[in-house]
Amino acid sequence: MSSTTGEKLELILDAAYDLFGSNGFYETKISDIAHQAGIAKGTVYLYFKSKEELFMAVTRRDCEHFLGGLDTNLQNCSTMAERLLVIAKHHSMYYFERKHRTKLFFRTPNNDPELMDYMKQFMLRYMQAVEKVLTEGGVSQPVWCAESYIGMLDRIRMDILFNPEFPIEQLHERTDFVARLFLEGCNHSGDHQDQIDRDNSQEGESQ
């Protein structure tokens, strides 16, 4: 059964990702993970010192995967608009494809400083990747813009989380929409003249 070095490690990480992601940290038993990985309970502890450490490893792998994929995707495009769209697609697709693993983020072990720290770093690195795109595009206040853009995208994730039937077609439209909204603001995000009209009158009102 164990032909390759590290095979068991992968089996455990995969099983843990699946179960932590589906049921959350507290509702997942080590024995479940071992069972799903097809190994014995004790074997898990040959690779991870504790349940927390295993969760940490799963989280790390997932986050690194996310950021790595983002980098790759960003390499194939040049304009800022393209890049922002790539970011949006990556974000929404990544979590859409993993819509059944969303508990990884929302049901984490409590008060683990190492995990908190890693999550903070992850958020920072993601933000900085977006910030870089914006800075190169000449956008001012790129940090807050980046944060906001990510927030808009993450709301898609929330919608997916709370609506598992979220249709894939809508995902694409929503993604495009968010990218445009970010660039142009809500006053310009409607293609029709009447909207522009309303918008103009709105501009007048608000001053």
Added chain:
Amino acid sequence: MSSTTGEKLELILDAAYDLFGSNGFYETKISDIAHQAGIAKGTVYLYFKSKEELFMAVTRRDCEHFLGGLDTNLQNCSTMAERLLVIAKHHSMYYFERKHRTKLFFRTPNNDPELMDYMKQFMLRYMQAVEKVLTEGGVSQPVWCAESYIGMLDRIRMDILFNPEFPIEQLHERTDFVARLFLEGCNHSGDHQDQIDRDNSQEGESQ
């Protein structure tokens, strides 16, 4: 000992809000809540059938409070821009003031369908409140705009959560910024030199 009807109920809800919010659902013991409320453990079960139900009640009270406050705040303003700013202020201040209670959202009991359902409804109601403002302001695609706006605001909450030292002054600027970004898009949101300055100092932090 019990002078007013429902007094104990409030004591329990307050203690539970405090402890669930600080430590999360799984790390909070009923006995801790009872102790903090100054009552006996068994008494909690006179008011709530289970730990989950108590968590549900705490969540419900918190969410209703949030939405009620939003309604109140929206009543005092008329233009869409004003209203959007009010929404942003409400969102950011609400969670800033409760920055030590953030586990209420991130460490919730697992797989409780009733809770999931309530959260879904809450998100919907919040979104509809924002949507109404946008619709009345003539914004097209108000649903997605509302979702996106909330997402931008919620990112502020995330930043507060992961950075408990988040300064209140920055909170106001960030709030204003988000409202403007939403209206005008990133291409128009950085026209003023002072904003550029702030952004630059922020850039420094992020490296």
Added chain:
Amino acid sequence: MSSTTGEKLELILDAAYDLFGSNGFYETKISDIAHQAGIAKGTVYLYFKSKEELFMAVTRRDCEHFLGGLDTNLQNCSTMAERLLVIAKHHSMYYFERKHRTKLFFRTPNNDPELMDYMKQFMLRYMQAVEKVLTEGGVSQPVWCAESYIGMLDRIRMDILFNPEFPIEQLHERTDFVARLFLEGCNHSGDHQDQIDRDNSQEGESQ
């Protein structure tokens, strides 16, 4: 079932004394103790924070009982010779009556500093009680004499421990013998023919 305050505490201590004493610390399960006490496992933890703490309490009760009984017995006699005999009787009878509980001393939890400390204090207090008798009797070097006397007596305990069939009649003779040996030394302790006879028969057993 629970009529008196502290009843359960006694039940637990009695059961723990019995089982720790018979099987040693490591071979005794908390569930066994609870079962023998007729209570639930969790109840043990209402009274004792850990298995070690329970063991400590059992040891303490036993040692205090031993020293208390010694004090009581010493009150009824005046000469040093009488007192030394009382000490010997007390020591040998105490452990003879508890011959099935001897693991309490030999199979203790490892590396518990509090327990080590208490045992040290117990040995000191016992020695000092004997020392006092010797000092009042005008014996020189009472500390080392006391230690040695206790050592001689404790050897009886060892013999009982390794020979559960140890006959009670021999216990009395052995006790008398030790007291005399301590006073007079081995050169003077075999003056009577009947003692020689007994000793010869003992020699036969030991081959």
Added chain:
Amino acid sequence: MSSTTGEKLELILDAAYDLFGSNGFYETKISDIAHQAGIAKGTVYLYFKSKEELFMAVTRRDCEHFLGGLDTNLQNCSTMAERLLVIAKHHSMYYFERKHRTKLFFRTPNNDPELMDYMKQFMLRYMQAVEKVLTEGGVSQPVWCAESYIGMLDRIRMDILFNPEFPIEQLHERTDFVARLFLEGCNHSGDHQDQIDRDNSQEGESQ
């Protein structure tokens, strides 16, 4: 790596003696022993069927070493008084030199009949060695005398165990004292002024 037959056996026994002796049976892991012996865990099981058997072998080697050394030491002296002193020196020095290995005796595996039996035999053989000296010296009731003498000596071991700072100088005096006490009894053992002085200083310590 294995140049001599039985080399590994010795490595294991040495490591096991060290660790069992320092930490006791239950607190010592086979993997620790293997690690300290510089071999693999599985290798231990090529030499010993179980942890208990290994402990048994360690105990046996230690006890045989003790008895063998005693025999050797006894060969160089002729009078009973000399021999008793040799016994006392051997006993006290043996355990003084091994003061950090005392758990070998106090934290033994529970309820192992073979071990119990061996210990019983060991005690008997030791007693008989002492008994022989006494019988040849014309002492009456040599069995009980031997037991008592050993008890006095073993108390020294206990004092060492509970007081790791036990000074070597005191050990020699105490040993001489015990031999004299055994021969002459407490009434005759304090004739010399310098001994009284020492004893007084000892009294001070015990308060």
Added chain:
DNA sequence: AATGAATGAGTTTTCATTCAT
């Protein structure tokens, strides 16, 4: 209504032992 002692199901983790290489 209020209490808090009692319960016991449930889970992490350890470690002696095995066995394929």
Added chain:
DNA sequence: GATGAATGAAAACTCATTCAT
């Protein structure tokens, strides 16, 4: 013979919940 990865039985301890008072 030697290895060490894998196993899984076993036990301490927790804590939501109950119920007699």
